[in-house]
Amino acid sequence: MKRKTFLQRIALGGTGMLLAPKLMATDSFQTVSRKPLILSTWDHGFVSNEQAWNTLMTTNNMLDAVEQGVRVAESDPKVSSVGYGGLPDRDGNVTLDACIMDSNGNAGAVSYLQYIKNPISVARQVMEKTPHIMLSGEGALQFALNNGFKKEDLLTPEALKRWEKWRETSDYKPVINIENHDTIGMLGLDENGNLAAACTTSGLAWKMHGRVGDSPIVGAGLYLDNEVGAATATGKGEAVIKEAGTAIIVEMMRHGYTPQQACEEMVQRIVAKQKDAEDFQVGFLAINKEGQYGAYALHKGFRYAYHSEAVKEMKDSRHHFADVKDTY
Ligand code: SD4
Numbered sequence: 001m002k003r004k005t006f007l008q009r010i011a012l013g014g015t016g017m018l019l020a021p022k023l024m025a026t027d028s029f030q031t032v033s034r035k036p037l038i039l040s041t042w043d044h045g046f047v048s049n050e051q052a053w054n055t056l057m058t059t060n061n062m063l064d065a066v067e068q069g070v071r072v073a074e075s076d077p078k079v080s081s082v083g084y085g086g087l088p089d090r091d092g093n094v095t096l097d098a099c100i101m102d103s104n105g106n107a108g109a110v111s112y113l114q115y116i117k118n119p120i121s122v123a124r125q126v127m128e129k130t131p132h133i134m135l136s137g138e139g140a141l142q143f144a145l146n147n148g149f150k151k152e153d154l155l156t157p158e159a160l161k162r163w164e165k166w167r168e169t170s171d172y173k174p175v176i177n178i179e180n181h182d183t184i185g186m187l188g189l190d191e192n193g194n195l196a197a198a199c200t201t202s203g204l205a206w207k208m209h210g211r212v213g214d215s216p217i218v219g220a221g222l223y224l225d226n227e228v229g230a231a232t233a234t235g236k237g238e239a240v241i242k243e244a245g246t247a248i249i250v251e252m253m254r255h256g257y258t259p260q261q262a263c264e265e266m267v268q269r270i271v272a273k274q275k276d277a278e279d280f281q282v283g284f285l286a287i288n289k290e291g292q293y294g295a296y297a298l299h300k301g302f303r304y305a306y307h308s309e310a311v312k313e314m315k316d317s318r319h320h321f322a323d324v325k326d327t328y
Pocket of ligand 1: 183202214233234
């Protein structure tokens with residue numbers, strides 16, 4: 001293990017054990033914001049937050065806000081990790097995962113959905129119009145078409161070109177911070193302290209056909225409990241699913257962890273339990289009902305967008321490993 005990495009682990013008490021909240025090293029880093037507040041992952045979160053904010057100002061409805069917000073990233077062909085323009089699986093199919101949750105604890109999700117540009121809106125309709133939480137694949141597509149969504153080819157010429165280039169080697173491995181804009185997870189807290197959250201992705205580039213990541217799975221890529229707070233995840237979904245990442249973060253907050261402490265503890269747990277953690281990226285973003293928020297990642301590079309009435313800006317997440325592997 002590299003010396004710097006080892007020292008950093010020691011400094012953070014990275015044993016994977018549930019540390020008492022008061023022992024965490026970064027308590028002073030905790031930040032509180034005025035409500036309302038909207039947070040979302042990666043650079044594409046900035047414009048998505050703006051749309052969410054504008055929607056909130058006109059509808060006063062945070063669920064509408066997060067849905068409309070993440071639709072911006074989904075609809076942008078230049079965002080190659082979400083919705084239209086997303087990089088395809090290894091067979092050239094764009095397959096999408098999304099999840100939405102409201103302040104009443106309702107959830108809706110779609111997974112392995114093809115041909116629909118805005119899966120988050122399908123997820124919302126699953127939540128509001130069916131007795132189920134998740135529809136998948138062909139069934140999700142049929143549901144979408146029956147509810148007025150348009151069938152479209154989501155593979156852009158740019159994504160096709162990159163897939164063809166990838167096929168020259170067909171090298172299949174996780175890529176850390178692929179272009180610094182991956183899954184969008186958005187967390188919104190309204191002025192009354194009620195939460196809504198959304199998460200949407202095209203998943204890992206070049207994944208096996210049929211692979212579903214953490215993003216549509218309640219408690220993995222997204223979780224919200226309106227009594228406590230909400231959290232979302234980005235990065236290698238398999239690593240997040242195994243730990244029930246966001247469900248446990250919210251549970252830690254219920255037991256007194258700040259959002260920052262809870263995100264750090266979950267990353268420590270991944271490091272302690274998953275021996276290849278140095279080779280992939282995972283990042284978490286969390287908020288509690290008071291408007292405290294936090295973020296933490298395995299590696300350098302995870303950024304998130306912050307939007308309150310007074311401030312809109314990008315913030316760099318703290319991270320666990322001291323060194324970035326330049327080879328990725
Ligand atoms: C997945 N978590 O499908 C998603 C991908 C991602 O940042 O978030 N990339 O595993």
